[in-house]
Amino acid sequence: NAGVTQTPKFQVLKTGQSMTLQCAQDMNHNSMYWYRQDPGMGLRLIYYSASEGTTDKGEVPNGYNVSRLNKREFSLRLESAAPSQTSVYFCASSDWDRPGYFGPGTRLLVL
Amino acid sequence: AQSVTQPDIHITVSEGASLELRCNYSYGATPYLFWYVQSPGQGLQLLLKYFSGDTLVQGIKGFEAEFKRSQSSFNLRKPSVHWSDAAEYFCAVALSGNTPLVFGKGTRLSVIA
Numbered sequence: 001n002a003g004v005t006q007t008p009k010f011q012v013l014k015t016g017q018s019m020t021l022q023c024a025q026d027m028n029h030n031s032m033y034w035y036r037q038d039p040g041m042g043l044r045l046i047y048y049s050a051s052e053g054t055t056d057k058g059e060v061p062n063g064y065n066v067s068r069l070n071k072r073e074f075s076l077r078l079e080s081a082a083p084s085q086t087s088v089y090f091c092a093s094s095d096w097d098r099p100g101y102f103g104p105g106t107r108l109l110v111l
Numbered sequence: 112a113q114s115v116t117q118p119d120i121h122i123t124v125s126e127g128a129s130l131e132l133r134c135n136y137s138y139g140a141t142p143y144l145f146w147y148v149q150s151p152g153q154g155l156q157l158l159l160k161y162f163s164g165d166t167l168v169q170g171i172k173g174f175e176a177e178f179k180r181s182q183s184s185f186n187l188r189k190p191s192v193h194w195s196d197a198a199e200y201f202c203a204v205a206l207s208g209n210t211p212l213v214f215g216k217g218t219r220l221s222v223i224a
Contacts, residue, residue, distance in 0.1 A: 031209050040120075042201060042214040043155075050209070058211060090154065092212075097162075099208040100145060102155040 002026055004103035006091050012109045013081045021076040021106050023091030029101070031094045032074035034058075034066060036087040037105075043090065049074055081110045113138045115202050117215035124192050125223055132187040132218050134202030142204040144185040145212065146176055150198045158200075161185065162208070172196070197222045 007022045025032065030051050035043040035058075045058030049068040063085060065077045074093075078085060091103040114137045124130055136142060144161040159170025166178040176187045185202060199219045203212040 033211055035214075040216060042216040043203075043212075044214075045211045048211050094208055096208045099143065099160055099205065100147070100155075100157060100203070100212050102147075104154040 004091055004093055004101050006089075006103040006106050008106060009104070010107045012111065013078075014111050015082060017081050018077070018079050019081065019108075020078075021089055021091075021108075022073070023075065023103060024073045025091075025093040025101070026072065027093060027095075027098065027101065028071070029093035029095045029098065030071070032068065033092045033094075034064075034074070034076045035090045035092065036060065037090060038087050046076065046089075081108075083110045086110045113142065113204055113206075113213045115204055115213055115215035117200075117202055117218050119218045120216070121219045121221065123221040123223060126194050127191050130187075130189045130192045130196070130220070132200050132202075132220070134185045134187065134215060136183050136185065136202075136204045138183075138204060141178075141180060142206060143208055144176075144178060145203040145205070146170065146174070146185075146187050147201045147203060148172075148198050149201065149217075155201065158187070192220075192222055194222045194224070196220060 004025045033048040034046040037043045047066040049055045052071045067075045089106045116135045146158040147155040161168045199217045201217045202215040205212045
């Protein structure tokens with residue numbers, strides 16, 4: 001039981017490049033989330049998916065897109081990376097009585 | 112909109128001393144309440160959660176938290192801090208276990224000998 005896994009762990013991009021962050025969970029949770037963490041800001045919600053086939057914007061969705069590929073997988077795409085997207089990205093999953101299990105994070109640096 | 116306030120950005124305590132980290136929330140109803148811990152360069156680990164029932168909640172690593180409805184607070188406590196407790200602590204709220212968490216900005220805990 002791996003919990004929530006994220007790939008890659010680290011990534012360096014140049015401004016304007018695109019990339020997809022992958023997230024998968026093996027706990028059969030319905031809901032999945034993408035957060036970003038910046039110093040002094042806590043974690044802020046980018047997008048979430050309450051169930052397979054649905055996605056909703058969070059607090060900071062601009063510059064990102066998501067895909068809920070199936071119940072297990074929820075990917076986050078940066079179409080044209082900007083230095084302001086330098087951050088640590090966390091994926092999480094949850095269900096009614098099993099809240100907020102987080103992946104190990106992806107550290108992204110945009111130059 | 113829900114919001115979470117952690118008034119203390121940084122706290123320093125001596126090893127063996129007691130600890131209390133404060134958390135206040137703003138929400139129309141009683142939300143689900145959580146405390147997470149994050150060691151440097153690591154992910155988030157759930158310390159404890161409150162959904163309903165007994166307002167004193169026991170968690171892992173010897174932590175406990177008390178929900179006080181009248182004060183909209185969910186403070187985290189530990190009777191005796193260990194050096195390994197040095198980390199950042201986040202309070203969070205959610206409408207239910209199946210909805211997004213709203214996080215406070217965190218409190219960094221330093222432990223001195």
